[in-house]
Amino acid sequence: MINNITPRTAKPDELTSLLRTDLPDLGEIRVSVVETSPDRSGEADTLTRYLNQIARWPRLGAEEELRLGRLIKAGKDADGNLTPAGQVAFEELVNRNLRLPYHAAKQMRVPREEMMELVGAGNVALLAAGRDFDADLGHRFSTYAFWGIRSAVMRELNFLRRTVRLPRNLHEQLSKLRKAEAALIQKLGREPEEEEVAAFLVCSPEKIIELRSYQQHSQSLDAPLGEESETTFGDTLKDDDATTPAAHAEAADFKDALREVLAQLTPRELEVTRLRHGLDGEELTLDAIGQLQGVSRERIRQIEAAALRKLHLGIRR
Known part of the structure; x- marks a missing residue:
């Protein structure tokens, strides 16, 4: 839960962290976390504590929400950063909508x-929605924020479901890494370097490099077994729940939609995206792609950013 705003029904010394779910402080966004039990035996208690604590924050009425939204909008400097007054309004808006990520996660059954893994992903999206909310557009914050939260929750669920399970402690570390990278991308407006992620998580850059190697090489169920093979790793596993014809049709529709989105990219944008995100194999760094393309690291970053904007808009359509 974001600190420094005390709900009307809670005692200040009882406000344990909620929003951060396994993340350290987000700079000016002061958050903390409900710690999970290492052996997972206390998971039910963790979830219960989370629900009890967010229940202490009263729901916002329409007029209060409009007031906070306008304070956030007015409380930004020329660079779009929140002023102290805007920060206070932002924190109250987010804290009093912490139910949204839980409701989105609950729908996943x-x-x-x-x-808590899904709730954590939803909380990162909640932060982004709180910063971008424009109350004068006439819609409620829950309506504005929920679909972004739900998308983040579904992406996290997809990660949990579509990769072969790693040891629990390593899986938790990779989860922390993903959330930290997402928070830093939101804060910095670009992909963070190993040193920045290491400082954020209070560990060594070598540890981040090690975790990213696991992240890159954890075998996706959709990854081909060889460069010229159409057989995927998932095809070699026993399927206890055979895919229905409807699911096959849905998958085909998704692939068609994906092709349409990718077709919006220029050849260079497509090439950078393929190399940067490992669509053909290993993910490459900005420096490595720059050397291949004969341009600077910053130019590759700009090309990648342009491609991601096009992909984001295409998916939203």
Whole structure:
């Protein structure tokens, strides 16, 4: 839960962290976390504590929400950063909408031990929605924020479901890494370097490099077994729940939509995207792609940013 705003029904010394779910402080966004039990035996208690604590924050009425939204909009400097007054309004808006990520996660009907993973992903999206909310457009914050939160929750669920399970402690570390990278991308407006992520998580850059190597090489169920093979790793696993014809049709529709989105990219944008995100194999750094393309690291970053904007708009359509 974001600190420095005390809900009307809670005692200040009882306000344990909620929003950060396994993340350290987000700079000017002061958040903390409900710690999870290393052996997962206390997961139910963790979820119960989370629900009890967010319940202490009263729901916002329409007029209060409009007031906070306008304070946030007015409380930004020329660079778009929140002023102290804007920060206070932002924190109250977010804290009093912490139910939204839980409701989005609950719809996924996951085991309790995975619930906080999904809630954490939703909370990162909640932060982004709180910063961008424009109350004067006439819609409620919950309507504006919920679909972004739900998308983040579904992406996290997709990660949990579509990769071969790693040891629990390593899986938790990779989860922290993903959330830290997402928070830093939101804060910095670009992909963070190893040193920045290491400072954020209070660990060594070597540890981040090690985790990213696991992240890159954890075998996706959709990854081909060889460069010229159409057989995927998932095809070699026993399928206890055979895919229905409807699911096959849905998958085909998704692939068609994906092709349409990718077709919007220029040849260079497509090439940078393929190399940067490992669509053909290993993910490359900005420096490595710059050397291949004969341009600077910053130019590759600009090309990647332009491609991601096009992809984001295409997916939203």
